[in-house]
Amino acid sequence: MTDLLSRRAVVAGMGVLGLGLLAGCNPARGLEFKYGKNMSNEILGRSFRLKDPQGNVRTLSSFYGSMPMIFFGFTQCPAVCPTALARAAQIKKLMGRDAGFLQVVFITLDPERDTPEVLDTYVKAFDPSFTALTGTPEEIDQVAREFKVFYERVPAGDTYTISHSSTSYVYDSRGTLRLSLGHSLNAKECTEDLLTLMEIC
Amino acid sequence: MAVSLHSFTRRLAAVALLGLSASAMADTTVSEPWVRASVPQQQATGAFMVLTAERDSALVGVASPVAKTVQIHQMTMNGDVMGMQQVKVLALPAGKPVTLDANGYHVMLMGLKQQVKEGEQVPLTLTIKTAEGETQTLKVQAPVRGLTAQSPEHAHDHGNMH
Numbered sequence: 111m112t113d114l115l116s117r118r119a120v121v122a123g124m125g126v127l128g129l130g131l132l133a134g135c136n137p138a139r140g141l142e143f144k145y146g147k148n149m150s151n152e153i154l155g156r157s158f159r160l161k162d163p164q165g166n167v168r169t170l171s172s173f174y175g176s177m178p179m180i181f182f183g184f185t186q187c188p189a190v191c192p193t194a195l196a197r198a199a200q201i202k203k204l205m206g207r208d209a210g211f212l213q214v215v216f217i218t219l220d221p222e223r224d225t226p227e228v229l230d231t232y233v234k235a236f237d238p239s240f241t242a243l244t245g246t247p248e249e250i251d252q253v254a255r256e257f258k259v260f261y262e263r264v265p266a267g268d269t270y271t272i273s274h275s276s277t278s279y280v281y282d283s284r285g286t287l288r289l290s291l292g293h294s295l296n297a298k299e300c301t302e303d304l305l306t307l308m309e310i311c
Numbered sequence: 312m313a314v315s316l317h318s319f320t321r322r323l324a325a326v327a328l329l330g331l332s333a334s335a336m337a338d339t340t341v342s343e344p345w346v347r348a349s350v351p352q353q354q355a356t357g358a359f360m361v362l363t364a365e366r367d368s369a370l371v372g373v374a375s376p377v378a379k380t381v382q383i384h385q386m387t388m389n390g391d392v393m394g395m396q397q398v399k400v401l402a403l404p405a406g407k408p409v410t411l412d413a414n415g416y417h418v419m420l421m422g423l424k425q426q427v428k429e430g431e432q433v434p435l436t437l438t439i440k441t442a443e444g445e446t447q448t449l450k451v452q453a454p455v456r457g458l459t460a461q462s463p464e465h466a467h468d469h470g471n472m473h
Contacts, residue, residue, distance in 0.1 A: 185355075186421070188417055192458060193413050225352065227352060231350040231351060236459055266395075268380070271395040271396075272395065275393075276391055293391065293393070
């Protein structure tokens with residue numbers, strides 16, 4: 111009897127826990143980031159559908175169970191993109207044993223020049239766990255609009271470079287947008303906020 | 312004989328003067344040059360350095376055998392938007408170090424002919440014009456650093472990013 115009761119209690123407990131997980135975290139409760147911006151009330155990037163360099167279709171739900179940190183760039187970018195990727199690699203190191211939870215996702219804004227091969231080698235040169243996403247120029251355009259990411263081609267001699275938004279967006283394990291991290295934040299500051307998000311969500 | 316010897320000495324003096332003026336013209340110094348490594352098939356990367364001119368001058372061109380096109384670019388942050396644009400002339404005010412790093416001006420090596428690997432040296436030829444209109448060329452061997460490398464100042468700001 112006691113056995114049964116306790117088992118029931120355990121089951122009930124599991125139910126509550128499961129419900130809690132389903133509902134995600136309550137943004138009103140304690141999601142206070144020290145450096146980044148709480149994005150819980152914003153809806154961005156809900157329905158993107160792109161391909162990884164191996165050709166697999168990826169959507170936000172592909173990253174359920176992990177904490178995806180998504181940002182945009184292009185491999186011919188000499189300054190901001192390598193800095194953002196190097197920062198992400200540093201964040202993973204600082205996160206220590208929680209690092210496996212963070213999934214870094216780099217979406218190219220230059221799908222015509224960034225072939226899947228270059229993209230893959232590029233992001234993996236920073237950390238082998240990083241993933242890149244690409245699509246047709248139309249798909250990329252649509253995804254950028256969905257994320258409210260600004261980008262434009264700037265002519266440079268007989269070629270072009272790209273001006274673009276540099277913010278990183280972080281989702282919780284249920285695919286709800288939670289946090290945005292500006293380019294000026296350093297790896298330590300980002301890590302602190304990511305650990306706050308991990309604790310609560 | 313005496314006359315020709317005289318002219319010879321004069322010529323020597325002229326040559327010496329020329330040599331002197333040539334070295335006086337080399338009044339822009341380059342320090343901490345480096346190039347960011349690329350991955351196979353990547354078409355562009357950046358070169359970074361600190362330039363200090365003794366007299367008011369300007370960097371007007373850069374060339375390198377590793378790239379088809381070399382341009383000077385300026386990165387600006389406007390809110391969260393990283394803006395990139397080509398700059399034809401980069402002013403080098405007398406005595407003021409001008410930093411070319413990931414946060415501002417930098418040299419873009421575009422149309423890479425091969426992968427640029429960590430540990431290699433990339434030759435760069437800088438063309439500098441003084442305010443008086445003299446042109447000077449500076450040859451630099453820039454070591455290649457890993458993809459995740461930061462300019463020294465930046466690394467300092469952000470802890471050990473290397």
